[in-house]
Amino acid sequence: MVELWDGLAQAFWLVVTADSELVEIALRSLQVTLTALLVACLIAMPLAALLAVSRFRLRRVVIATLNALMGLPPVVVGLIVYVILSRSGPLGVLALLFTPTAMIIAQVIIVVPLIASIAHQSLRDLWQEYHDLLISMNVTQTQKMQTLLWDARRALLTATLAGFGRAIGEVGAIMIVGGNIDNATRVLTTAIALETGKGEFALALALGFVLIALTLLVNLCIHWLGKTEREGRW
């Protein structure tokens, strides 16, 4: 219990004094995760829309696979990405191991199934509603997908936030592929793991509170952005 209060107090001072190291790793956390999230959305959203509107042979297989991959253990993703990006691996020449880019790649792999699955569920429901109308209007496949993605954007925001939560709090994979290098690939979660390892529970907790606060802040920002268009409730 003492550690909890110490942690809170330390978190408070770290934030108040804008500790330069804290600011750096917090910004790097955001940089890695937001980039991964952007890339993941660009992959997952069209995929979800495609799965909602088209009927191809492997569709069910893809959906089942995505659902299963939602529970993909990040450590395994990390290991696979590590082996591939290692200098001795197939993509070793890219020299990406132990860089933020490697961490972004791992996070993209981890969150794409999650975002695509959640997005697909809401798009599928909307597609049932819109199906007759859009078929009657003779819209193209691309237009169907665009229409669904636009009109379901609130639900997609939820999917995105779920992806953000999973990515920013992830430690197993980015620890492996990033290497937790000070000044280069250390982010909040790996720093927490490091401090815990040193038995510095109060500092680890402090970083944990900062992580929670940051997550809340980003969530609020995204909701606030979403409200810029006043369209009432749907």
Next chain:
Amino acid sequence: MSTLFPLQIHEAVTRRHGKTLVGPVSMTLDGRGVCVIIGPNGSGKTSFLRLLHGTARLHSGSILWSCSTEEARRRQSFVFQHPVMLRRSVLENLLYPMLIRGFRGKAAQAQAEAWAERTGLQDTLQRPASVLSGGEQQKLAIARALVTKPDVVFLDEPCASLDGRATREIETILTEIKAQGTGLVLSTHDMGQARRLAETAVFLLRGRVHETGNAAAFFNRPKTKAAQAFLNGDIVE
């Protein structure tokens, strides 16, 4: 006049899960004025409209417009019994059919506003379509179906769940657009509405055209027993 018509239907059949919903049907529609499809529940009115519109699968036979099927498809629209509202504002719902045709900007805006005006929705333009009343939603659906100036509009029991006032308003709109030369093919349960609007009547029974002809003649002196019974309000199956 449009070059869509005459529409020639020859031995057209549509099935679902192995059950024949409509057909075989053979007839010719000239597209003048309002063609009303009547018949008891389950007689295939909706399937028949969808078959003509091209959204129900044609299993055998043929449905031939006087122009190519693609062109015909572009020049018609459909209004459902339960209006499907896009989760957008009224204005955006009206703009949507033009948007997917690549028609946007000031002209599209003006056209959408003109139709909102004609259907009495001009004060609701910025509101979400989903908060409109049932009657307003159906008027919006009709306006949205008309905003691309189709040559023919299919309407599947458009007033089925509406009250008298909304029904009257919609009939007024339909009469107006009929006067401008747009062909209407409409199914209805409301015999009063059928009599008020129809030029041609098609009586469906068990998926087939049981009797068809000039509406006035049909309603005054139906030739078949089933049609007589149906118009008398008896139960026909």
Next chain:
Amino acid sequence: MKRVTMLTVIGLIWATGSLASDVMRMAVTTSFHNSGLAEVLLPELRKDLDLEVQLLVVGTGQALKLGEAGDVDAILVHSKTAEEAFVESGYGTHRRQIMYNDFVFIGPSTDPAGLSDMETAVQSLQNIAEAEATFVSRGDDSGTHKKELSLWEDANLDPGSFDRWYNAVGAGMGAALNTASAMDAYILSDRASWLNFGNKGDLALLFSGDPVLFNQYAFLPVNPARHDHVKADLTDKLEDWLTSDRAKELIDSHTIDGETLFVFNAQPAD
């Protein structure tokens, strides 16, 4: 307006991060990192050589693997036999001794196995085994783990045959110390990790000083003949610096709680 604000924020997030002109990667052991010596040496390196050394903090086993795969430019570890095998297999060009520290036995302050009265490390282990006192082993193929295993061997004991009192946790030094603290167990640790450990609980340093517990750190540059992307020029510069008088002064004067941790013992270049 809101969008502009957001874009500005995102832009600021992206604008972070600037590096020294030369960057190289070195795998080091947890014990070296926990000593805090890195925080002393790295800034000086940056100042003297304009060289940024990125540290991957891992166990000796993984450090050697990273070197074999060519994912780092050099390694700094403490497991002589494994290091020699590494050089022999051609993964490293050579092995250069830098400094040493020592291992210590940590255990519950009540000391049920009576370690504080022992003369040698081997005796200590025999006592622990006899008393079947709870013991935590790194069990992660690290240098510390290898040291522990060789000590058991010297004591003619086989950890494989031990009962439940012997716990191989498969974790780094800090995590293993956390476990030992929670279990009130004995554990072999390097002195630096122990001194810097923040969760000592009821644990205490019970035995140290046996020369067999000395822990030699060596620097091994990865062989550029095997991995041509390795920054051999930078590892050369780093090696020269690590074996210089400047490094000697920094290493020898580094203390935690007034205790000296490392003894510089690099031989000048021939």
